[in-house]
Amino acid sequence: MSVHSPAPNLGLLDRLLILVEYEALDSIIALNKIDLVSPEVWRDLVNTYTQAGYTVVATSAITGQGVKELRGYLQDKLTVLAGPSGVGKSSLLNAIQPGLALRTGEVSRKLGRGRHTTRFIELLSLEGGGLVADSPGFNILSLPSMKREELSAYFRELEAFIGSCRFSSCLHRSEPDCLVNQAVEEGRIDRRRYQSYLDLLQEVIENEQRY
Ligand SMILES: Nc1nc2c(ncn2[C@@H]2O[C@H](COP(=O)(O)OP(=O)(O)OP(=O)(O)O)[C@@H](O)[C@H]2O)c(=O)[nH]1
Ligand SMILES: [Mg+2]
Ligand SMILES: [Zn+2]
Secondary structure, three states, X not given: OEOOOOOOOHHHHHHHXXXXXXXXXXXXXXXXXXXXXXXXXXHHHHHHHHXXXXXXXXXXXXXXXXXXXXXXXXXXXXXXXXXXXXXXXXXXXXXXXXXXXXXXOOOOOOOOOOOOOOOOOEEEEOOOOOEEEEOOXXXXXXXXXXXXXHHHHHOHHHHOOOOOOOOOOOOOOOOOOOHHHHHHHOOOXXXXXXXXXXHHHHHHHHHHOOO
C-alpha cells in the first residue's frame, strides 16, 4: 500500500492478509511513499499492523528509506509484490535493484489512481539471491470460501482468542463475556481492524448461504 496517492486501501489490505494466511504464506506489509506524509500519519499505520502481529516496513522508493530493510526480507525468498495500481511496486523493485529497470507510471492526478502500468506477472532474479515477482495492480479481492467460525483464525490479533470466550463458538459480535469485545473496549485490539472483521464476517456468512 502507499500511504498517499493512492490513499491506503485498508479494506483491501485486510482481505489480502486473510488470503495470504489462508494460503499459508508469509506476509510483509510495505507502506510506501512515506516521503509524502508526515511521520505521525505513517507511524500510526505501522503501529496498528505491528500491534496486530504483522511485519511492517515503511518505505520510500524516492528517498530510499526502508529499501535496504525490504531488500533484506526478500533475500533467498520467493516473493510476490501485490497491491493496487500506482502504490509503487515496480518503483520499489527498481530501488532495491536498479538494474531491473522496470517500467513505472504516473498516478492520475484527477482520480488519484495508478494507470495499470505493469501488465503481466514477471519473475525476477535478485542479485543477493531470491526471486521476486512484480505484478499488475488490483483493487478487488474476494475472500476464500470458509465457514463463519474460521474467519478469526485469519486475523492475527484475533487468533489468540480462539476458544477463550464464554462460548467456544463465539463469533465475537455481541455474545456475552466475549474477550475480544473486552480487548476492543480496552484498546488492545484496533477498532478499525475489528470493524473490518465484522464486515468480512458478514460477507462470509452471506457466501455460506450460497452453498
Ligand atoms: N513520492 C513518491 N512517489 C513514488 C514512490 N514510489 C513510487 N512513486 C511514484 O508512483 C507512481 C507509480 O509507481 P509504480 O511503481 O508504477 O506503481 P505500481 O504499483 O508498480 O503500479 P502498477 O504497475 O500500475 O500496478 C510513479 O510515478 C512513481 O514515481 C515513493 O516512495 N514516493
Ligand atoms: Mg508496476
Ligand atoms: Zn468472543
